[in-house]
Amino acid sequence: MHDDLIARAKVWLAEDPDQETRDELAELIDAGDTAELSARFGGTLQFGTAGLRGELGAGPMRMNRSVVIRAAAGLAAYLRKQGQGDGLVVIGYDARHKSADFARDTAAVMTGAGLRAAVLPRPLPTPVLAFAIRHLGAVAGVEVTASHNPPRDNGYKVYLGDGSQIVPPADAEIAAEIDAIASLHDVPRPDAGWEILDDSVLDAYLARTDAVLAADSPRTARTVYTAMHGVGKDVLLAAFARAGFPEPVLVAEQAEPDPDFPTVAFPNPEEPGAMDLAFARARTTDPDLVIANDPDADRCAVAVKDGADWRMLRGDEVGALLAAHLVRRGATGTFAESIVSSSLLGRIAEKAGLPYEETLTGFKWIARVDGLRYGYEEALGYCVDPEGVRDKDGITAALLITELASVLKEQGRTLLDLLDDLAVEHGLHATDQLSVRVQDLSLIADAMRRLRERPPAELAGLPVVRAEDLARGSESLPPTDGLRYTLDGARVVVRPSGTEPKLKCYLEVVVPVSAAAGLPAARTRAAELLAEVKRDLSAAAGI
Numbered sequence: 001m002h003d004d005l006i007a008r009a010k011v012w013l014a015e016d017p018d019q020e021t022r023d024e025l026a027e028l029i030d031a032g033d034t035a036e037l038s039a040r041f042g043g044t045l046q047f048g049t050a051g052l053r054g055e056l057g058a059g060p061m062r063m064n065r066s067v068v069i070r071a072a073a074g075l076a077a078y079l080r081k082q083g084q085g086d087g088l089v090v091i092g093y094d095a096r097h098k099s100a101d102f103a104r105d106t107a108a109v110m111t112g113a114g115l116r117a118a119v120l121p122r123p124l125p126t127p128v129l130a131f132a133i134r135h136l137g138a139v140a141g142v143e144v145t146a147s148h149n150p151p152r153d154n155g156y157k158v159y160l161g162d163g164s165q166i167v168p169p170a171d172a173e174i175a176a177e178i179d180a181i182a183s184l185h186d187v188p189r190p191d192a193g194w195e196i197l198d199d200s201v202l203d204a205y206l207a208r209t210d211a212v213l214a215a216d217s218p219r220t221a222r223t224v225y226t227a228m229h230g231v232g233k234d235v236l237l238a239a240f241a242r243a244g245f246p247e248p249v250l251v252a253e254q255a256e257p258d259p260d261f262p263t264v265a266f267p268n269p270e271e272p273g274a275m276d277l278a279f280a281r282a283r284t285t286d287p288d289l290v291i292a293n294d295p296d297a298d299r300c301a302v303a304v305k306d307g308a309d310w311r312m313l314r315g316d317e318v319g320a321l322l323a324a325h326l327v328r329r330g331a332t333g334t335f336a337e338s339i340v341s342s343s344l345l346g347r348i349a350e351k352a353g354l355p356y357e358e359t360l361t362g363f364k365w366i367a368r369v370d371g372l373r374y375g376y377e378e379a380l381g382y383c384v385d386p387e388g389v390r391d392k393d394g395i396t397a398a399l400l401i402t403e404l405a406s407v408l409k410e411q412g413r414t415l416l417d418l419l420d421d422l423a424v425e426h427g428l429h430a431t432d433q434l435s436v437r438v439q440d441l442s443l444i445a446d447a448m449r450r451l452r453e454r455p456p457a458e459l460a461g462l463p464v465v466r467a468e469d470l471a472r473g474s475e476s477l478p479p480t481d482g483l484r485y486t487l488d489g490a491r492v493v494v495r496p497s498g499t500e501p502k503l504k505c506y507l508e509v510v511v512p513v514s515a516a517a518g519l520p521a522a523r524t525r526a527a528e529l530l531a532e533v534k535r536d537l538s539a540a541a542g543i
Contacts, residue, residue: 005037009059012041015184018065018101021058028058047071047175049167049364050499053146053155056097063098063146063154065105066184071156072106072142073187074178076113078170079139081177085114087139087161090197092120092129094145094296095231095257096154099123102144105189112188115139118195123231123257124202125297126157127393131205132197134163134390148228148268148294149499151261163390164367168478202235208388209239212396213403214329219244221288221405225398226251226278228267229258230295236395245402249285251278261295268294269301269312269380279303279310288405289415293394299380300394302401304415313415316342316431318401319376320422321415322384325404326374327352333373336366339470339477339484340493340506341378344422344429351426360480361495363392378431378506420516427510428519430526434505434534436543444496444503447541451483451494456540460509460532462487470495490533494541503543507533 009029016022028036040059045052045067052071054063079087089110093103103119110117118136120129126143133141141159149155158166158174166174181187213219223240225248227233233255240248253263254277261267264274269292282290282303290303290310303312313321323335323345335349336357349356354373359365366375366383367390375383381392384400401415408414423429438444455467466486473479482495493506509529511522 002034005034005041006032008041009037012059012066016058016064016066017069017184021064021066025058047074047171047178048498049165049171049362051155051157051166053149053153053499055152056154063156065098065101068102068144068156069105069109069184069187069189070178070181072109073113073181074174075140075142075158076110076115077177077180078174079115080113082139084139084161086116088116088118088136090118090120090129090132090136090138090141092126092132092141092143093123094126094143095123095259096144096146096295097151097259098154099144102154102156103142106142106144107194108189108191109187111193112190116195118197120201121197121199125232125235125293125395127298127389127391127395128202128205128235130159130163130389130391130393131208132201133159133161134388135201135204137161143296145296147296147298148266150266151259159391165362165364165391167364167368205388206235206238206242208385209396209399210242211388212385212400213243217403218406218410219403220246221402221409222246223248223402224251224278224282224285224287224290225249226254226275226290226292227257227297228264228269228274228292228295229254229256229261230267230293230297231257232293232295232297232394235297236293236398239395239399240402243399245406248291249281249287251281253277269299275301275303275312282310288409289402291398291402293398294380297394298392300382300397300401301380302415306416314431315376315378315380316344316429317419318380318397319378319382320344320348320429321404321418322376322382322397322400323348323374324418324422325400325407326384327354331373334369334371336369336372336375338362338366338377339482340495340504341376342429342431342508343491343510344426345376347426348422358476360477362498367391420519423519423522424513424516427512428522428526429508429510430523430530431506431508432530432534434507434537436503438501438503441501443543444501447503447543448481448483448494448496450542451540454540455483456485456536459485459487459490459492459536459540460529462490462529490529492533492537494537503541505534505537505541507537509533
């Protein structure tokens with residue numbers, strides 16, 4: 001085993017084009033560090049519907065230039081088999097460690113395979129890449145990003161020509177092409193021949209951002225903005241300036257791209273502490289709302305003043321607010337969300353007489369809904385201009401929520417007032433998550449098996465009226481590893497995370513409210529119910 005491991009590492013070393021990872025691997029081989037070598041050579045990073053994502057470092061279980069060159073070559077082979085061998089592939093990248101290298105390698109591989117490749121001019125938000133695919137008529141797009149993962153990670157996200165992320169069976173077909181590559185020496189990588197795009201694609205994206213706003217809407221809401229050390233700042237400021245909003249006050253410590261993300265443990269607005277600097281800035285400038293993007297700016301977080309201090313709105317709250325705003329503006333078309341998001345969107349759409357659809361988790365599914373006008377997911381993802389960007393877009397979502405805040409401000413009201421209105425109209429929809437991170441993945445499989453074998457008959461004293469095993473699929477949903485329980489006044493979805501070693505449980509309770517005066521009591525009741533559902537579900541799953 002030891003000799004085999006060293007032999008495999010030496011073969012990898014001989015092919016590795018990157019001096020940094022070569023040195024790292026040579027050191028591990030010289031030291032005979034079998035534990036670390038086993039961790040890096042115990043398999044390969046799996047190419048799935050999120051593309052690739054993992055820790056930077058040498059070896060097939062890490063993100064590095066060798067792994068990216070193989071992924072690009074697999075994608076190129078897949079596109080040629082689809083009869084698109086002379087098509088354009090557009091490539092974007094964020095400001096993480098190695099992102100620019102991975103983008104350049106991808107361009108070289110595509111060029112070597114006979115495709116045309118074009119690279120965005122600098123690190124830009126993921127939605128600009130998603131826009132560029134459709135705008136330029138590309139057959140595919142690649143975004144090098146690990147979104148809101150820790151600093152040591154990077155990733156590789158693949159889109160096809162419709163501008164939305166890959167779904168089965170394309171992911172498995174591309175993975176098979178990647179596996180078929182025997183040696184990196186077989187992959188031609190010329191030194192030139194691809195195009196570096198100018199700012200015209202970005203200008204076209206910014207010109208489209210105007211279209212998400214109503215022509216005569218007020219533009220008065222004042223914002224504090226954090227880019228979370230990512231690439232959102234310049235594009236968001238340009239979009240806000242075009243729209244005529246007051247210039248956002250920046251959280252200076254997090255405004256510029258920094259791949260080490262020095263001020264946050266996790267560069268994700270949902271993580272505890274990530275918004276602390278933004279809230280500190282808000283306390284000194286008293287804006288109408290706080291806006292945050294994640295590092296690749298495809299997500300948008302919103303915080304509001306609630307009593308004496310600031311609080312983050314949940315993704316479901318922002319999702320409902322944007323939906324209500326679009327309905328009031330007369331939007332037509334289908335409203336869609338993933339099964340783990342709040343059922344409030346369905347109530348809003350139904351009352352407005354609009355089509356509504358539920359999809360599996362992820363924007364790769366939401367973006368594919370026929371006639372989509374608006375889609376959202378509770379993890380801070382919103383698609384408000386599906387004709388321009390078939391993916392979540394944290395820039396246009398920020399514009400739309402700031403427009404809504406401006407409309408309400410003119411009426412002497414706030415986003416919280418509108419949330420109260422929605423609760424009185426449709427019932428108080430309160431959501432929460434039970435998320436369990438594990439070291440041992442078998443614990444997740446055990447919990448899922450336990451729930452399948454002995455589904456709960458009730459949670460928090462509410463009877464389970466329907467238990468669905470989502471792995472069986474249905475008329476409206478493809479099969480996926482998950483369970484959904486519909487209760488009398490609540491809903492629970494349990495699924496393993498697609499990107500992290502976590503079991504995720506999405507909880508929602510609905511408490512009827514007859515008038516605004518009943519809201520405080522309804523909130524107390526909802527909090528109690530959520531706590532009880534959490535407790536009972538943990539017991540049932542053995543977590």
